Amino acid sequence: DxxxxxxxxxxxxxxxxxxTLRCKPISGHDYLFWYRQTMMRxxxxxxxxxxxxxxxxxxxxxxxFSAKMPNASFSTLKIQPSEPRDSAVYFCASSxxxxxxxxxxxxxxxxxxx
Amino acid sequence: xxxxxxAQTEISVVEKEDVTLDCVYxxxxxxxxxxxxxxxxxxxxxxxxxxxxxxxxxxxxxxYSWNFQKSTSSxxxxxTASQVVDSAVYFCALSxxxxxxxxxxxxxxxxxxxxx
Numbered sequence: 440d441x442x443x444x445x446x447x448x449x450x451x452x453x454x455x456x457x458x459t460l461r462c463k464p465i466s467g468h469d470y471l472f473w474y475r476q477t478m479m480r481x482x483x484x485x486x487x488x489x490x491x492x493x494x495x496x497x498x499x500x501x502x503x504f505s506a507k508m509p510n511a512s513f514s515t516l517k518i519q520p521s522e523p524r525d526s527a528v529y530f531c532a533s534s535x536x537x538x539x540x541x542x543x544x545x546x547x548x549x550x551x552x553x
Numbered sequence: 554x555x556x557x558x559x560a561q562t563e564i565s566v567v568e569k570e571d572v573t574l575d576c577v578y579x580x581x582x583x584x585x586x587x588x589x590x591x592x593x594x595x596x597x598x599x600x601x602x603x604x605x606x607x608x609x610x611x612x613x614x615x616x617y618s619w620n621f622q623k624s625t626s627s628x629x630x631x632x633t634a635s636q637v638v639d640s641a642v643y644f645c646a647l648s649x650x651x652x653x654x655x656x657x658x659x660x661x662x663x664x665x666x667x668x669x
Contacts, residue, residue, distance in 0.1 A: 471656055480642060481661040487654075530598065534655065539586030539605055539648050542657055544598040548655045 441465070443545035445531050449466055451551045457519040460548045463512055464533030472532040472542060473516050482530075488514065521552045554563045556580065557647050557660035560641045565666045566635050574663045576645030582606075587628045588649040590662065592662070593641040601643075604628065 446464040452458055464471045472487040486496040491508045498508070503522070508514040518525055528549050534542040558577045566572045570615050578587065589601040602612065612619045616633045639647050645660040 461656065472657065474659075477605050482659040484656070484658065487656065489654055495656065532598075534657075539584075539603065539655070541603050542648075543600065544590075546597050549596075552619070 443531055443533050445529075447548060448546065449549045449551075451553060452521055454522055454552055455520045456552075457517065458521045458525075458550060458552075460516040460529050460531075460550070461532030462516070462545060464514070464515045464531070465535075465543055466512070468533035468535045468543075469511070469537075470534045470542070471508060471514050472530075472534075473514070474530040474532065474544075476494035476528045476530060476547070477526075485516070490534075491550050514520055518550075523552045526551050556658045557645055558641075559645055559660035559663050561663045562661070563664045563666070568637060568667055568669050569634050570633050571631060571633050572665065572667075574632075574643050574645075574665065576628045576630065576660060578626050578628065578645070578647045580626075580647060580649055582649045584650070586644040588648065588657075589619065589628075589630050590644045590646065590659075591641045592644065594636060598644070601630075632665075635665075637667050637669050640665060640667045 444448045446461045467491050467524040475485055476481050485498045486506045487494055508518045528547045530544050530547045532542045532544045534540045556579050585606045588605045591599045591601055609621050618631045620629045642662045642664045644662045646657050648657045
């Protein structure tokens with residue numbers, strides 16, 4: 440079975456540019472999570488969706504960040520405009536159903552903003 | 554306040570030594586789940602174990618074992634006879650359901666280096 444698929448795997452962009460990260464969750468999963476990992480802050484939950492509806496976006500750092508889930512098989516995390524401090528690994532993860540079911544991670548999108 | 558605390562930032566052991574990674578959590582829920590994930594140098598996050606709050610039995614899987622103690626809100630992970638391939642960052646995580654929706658919070662991770 441295909442796991443969580445993220446693209447791009449690596450992105451280098453210039454400050455001020457728009458960045459769009461994409462995620463395809465595991466088929467049948469109804470939860471989708473976006474995490475950011477940095478050396479300073481570790482793994483931070485940015486936002487999560489249930490049945491395509493954003494449930495908690497309190498982790499989104501600022502208005503430059505936005506996330507959408509137009510359907511059950513696709514989500515995007517957008518940064519506009521990007522800044523060097525946004526450089527991090529962004530993980531998408533998905534899970535099914537009730538609390539406690541294992542969440543499965545994609546391989547991450549490594550973003551560098553120069 | 555941190556919901557999941559991994560006080561050990563980095564640990565170094567010599568190959569074949571046993572090592573225990575600590576995890577302390579905080580929750581008001583009576584039903585919750587705890588996880589351990591491994592992040593090797595390649596960067597992916599690999600699921601290791603899941604445990605629910607009603608099951609305090611220790612679990613062993615090969616060289617890995619987990620000790621869950623609700624009395625101390627701890628879910629510690631022990632690697633027996635460590636190997637170089639165990640070198641990774643290990644994350645403990647807590648799954649709760651505030652408002653009925655699953656939310657998973659991770660600790661800051663413990664970096665384990667196994668020296669040959």
